[in-house]
Amino acid sequence: MAPKRKLRRDFSEDFADDFPEDEDAPTGRKQKGVRLRFRWGMPATKWGRMSAGFGLVVLAGLCFGALLLVRDSVMHDPRFFIQSASxxxxxxxxxxxxxxxxxxxxEDVERNIFYVSLAQRRTQLQQLPWVEHATVMRLLPNRLRVSIVERTPVAFVRQGSQIGLVDASGVLLDMPTHGDAHYSFPVVTGILASDPLSTRAARMKIFEQFTSDLDSSGEKISEKLSEIDLSNPEDVKAVIPDNGKDVLVHFGDTDFLNRYRKFEEHLQEWRTQYPTLSSVDMRYERQVVLDMQPGASATNAGSSVAVLPTAAAADGMNAAAPSEAAAKPAARTAIKPHAKAHVAAKKAPVSKWKRASAKAKAHRATAKAHARVVHHAAGNSRYHSSQVVHP
Known part of the structure; x- marks a missing residue:
């Protein structure tokens, strides 16, 4: 029987290969070499970052050199030169x-297409009065395309003795020297080249409102006008032909269509009574002022302006005329007679015009004492020697 004793065995040799190398071992015992660590795509070590930066610089230099080489080649390549104006x-x-x-x-002909400044050429094109908008494009290898939008004229404009065109923005245009364009516009006055563009634009806006109002019924009434005066924004005046004679009509600054209809409705009646009629003032709500040609006198009256109450004009011009206005010189003015004279005038029938005039003479002292003068913008309230006043 074997004696009891403790068995001992050294297992260190069996598991020697399973234990990793001690991390705390001296540095000299570690394996030699260079390790690169990357963080977020960049080297973590100093030398790694320096190497990567140097590589990027070299790559950028190569790309820039290639770009310069290509650019130089393109700029000197005859294929990219604009050969002619065609x-x-x-x-x-x-x-x-x-x-x-x-x-x-x-200056761009026989020049490289890439040297042409498109923005500069577009600005130069838009400085031409007829050009409203311009676009310039390159068509490789050696062509340019220019697209323009021309301005649309809306009226003739009188500049002294010269006639030109004007668009809705107030830009003055020369008459075209070629083309088959035919225009049928009224002539506009009161638009001057010396006025700033903002002033001309504001007056052309009034012109647009005036013509739009007249044409709002679809009758194209603006085509019947021969001349429109925009010099006074508060009083648009228009010359309207009538059987070979021109009549100047004051429309004021509003209600243009209604005032034109009243003028058209009674024009022939006024022509019958006043063959030398030269202008009609439609600005007043309760009366119409008729002006005659200078030096002429109205039929059956002693002066050459007639101030007709609106109601009387609608009834066929049943009105009377005091005669002493012809003897007082001054600018044209509108006079509304006293109510008594007006009532007497309305009672007189149209067929008894002369008798109505006689009644008005009998009451001229009362009419003169109670007459109400309508002041014009200039502040004048005088009578004109060539005017007739009718209640």
Missing amino acids: SIEIQGNVHLTRDELVNIFG
Whole structure:
């Protein structure tokens, strides 16, 4: 029987290969080499970052050099040179000639297309009065395309003895030298080249309101006007032809269509009574002022302006006329007679015009004492020697 004793065995050799190398071992015992660690795509070590930066610099230099090489090649390549004016394509011109537009690109002919400043050429094109908007594009390898939008004239404009055109923005345009465009516009006065563009634009806005109001019924009444005066924004005046004679009509600044209809309705009656009628003032709500030609006198009256109450005009001009207005010189004015004289005038029938005039003479002292003067913008309240006043 074997004696009891403790068995001992050294297992260190069996598991020697299973234990990792001690991390706290001296540095000299570690394996030698360079390790690169990356954080977020960048090297974590100093030398790694320096190497990556140097590589990027070299790569950027190579790309820049290649770009310069390509650019130099393109700038000197004959294929990218504008050979002649025929290489410039023009679109949208009706009133402007091709030569007027191509002249702006005169220094670009036989020049590299990439040297042409598109913004500068567009600005030069839009400085031409007829050009409202312009677009310039490159068509590689050696062509330019120019597209323009021309302004639309809305009226003739008188500048002294010259006649031109004007658009809705107040831009003055020369008469086109070519093309088959035919216009049928009224002539506008009161638009001056010396006025700032803002002033001209404001007056053309009044013109647009005036013509739009007249044409709102679809009758195209504005085509019957031969001339429109916009010099006074508070009083739009229009010259209207009538059987070979022109009549100047004061429309004021509102209610244009209604005032025109009243004028048209009674024009022939006024022509019958006043063959030398030259102007009609429709600005007043309760009366109409008729003016005669200078030096002329109205039929059956002793002066050449008639102030007719609106109701009387609607009834066939049943009115009387005091005669002493013809003896007083001054600017034209509108006078509304005293109520008594007006009542007497309304009682007189149209067929007894002369008798009504005699009654008015009998009451001229009362009418003169109680007459109400309508003041004009200038502040004058005088009588004109060439005017007749009717109640």
